Amino acid sequence: MKSKILHQQNGLSILGFVFLLGIVGSIVVVALKVVPTYTEFLSVKQAIISAKSNGTTVREIQVAFDKQANAGYIESISGKDLEIVKNGNDIEVSFAYQKKIPLVGPASLLLEYEGTTAKAQTKTNKPIE
Numbered sequence: 089m090k091s092k093i094l095h096q097q098n099g100l101s102i103l104g105f106v107f108l109l110g111i112v113g114s115i116v117v118v119a120l121k122v123v124p125t126y127t128e129f130l131s132v133k134q135a136i137i138s139a140k141s142n143g144t145t146v147r148e149i150q151v152a153f154d155k156q157a158n159a160g161y162i163e164s165i166s167g168k169d170l171e172i173v174k175n176g177n178d179i180e181v182s183f184a185y186q187k188k189i190p191l192v193g194p195a196s197l198l199l200e201y202e203g204t205t206a207k208a209q210t211k212t213n214k215p216i217e
Contacts, residue, residue, distance in 0.1 A: 118191070118197070121189045121191075121197070122197070122199070125164075125187045125189065125199055125201075129201045131161070131162055132157075132164070132165055132203065134156075134160075135153055135156035135157055135160060135162060136153060136181045136182075136183060136203065136204075136205055137205055138152065138153075138156050139152035139153035139156060139167075139181060140179060140181045140205050144179075146172050149167070149170065149172055149179070149181060150167030150168060150170060152167075153167040153181075154167040164185050164201075169185065170182070170183050171183065171184075179205075180205055181204065181205045182205070183201075183202065183203055183204075184200070184201070185200075185201055185202075186198060186200050186201070187199045187201065
């Protein structure tokens with residue numbers, strides 16, 4: 089008698105493939121919505137560094153930031169939203185904002201962005217007047 093060797097097929101069924109495609113598609117859609125907000129966040133970080141180097145007063149820093157924001161298509165935050173404090177002889181510029189991204193129906197994704205020009209936070213910071 090000849091022995092029969094059963095061959096079992098390995099791989100995805102069409103239903104498994106559709107399910108996997110749905111998961112990957114959902115991740116891609118969320119990524120396409122998040123990447124522009126992260127790119128804007130990086131632009132804001134660069135803009136506060138530039139504004140800090142171009143100004144010595146609160147108003148000068150805010151105006152310099154607004155110019156950078158206009159050139160860099162920054163819409164989530166403006167110069168008046170910056171927190172500018174004096175730390176000894178140095179000026180620290182920081183920001184914090186939230187970005188809400190609608191997903192499906194009532195579901196949305198809330199991203200909280202914050203940044204500062206400070207190397208290390210200290211508790212002796214006082215606002216510039």
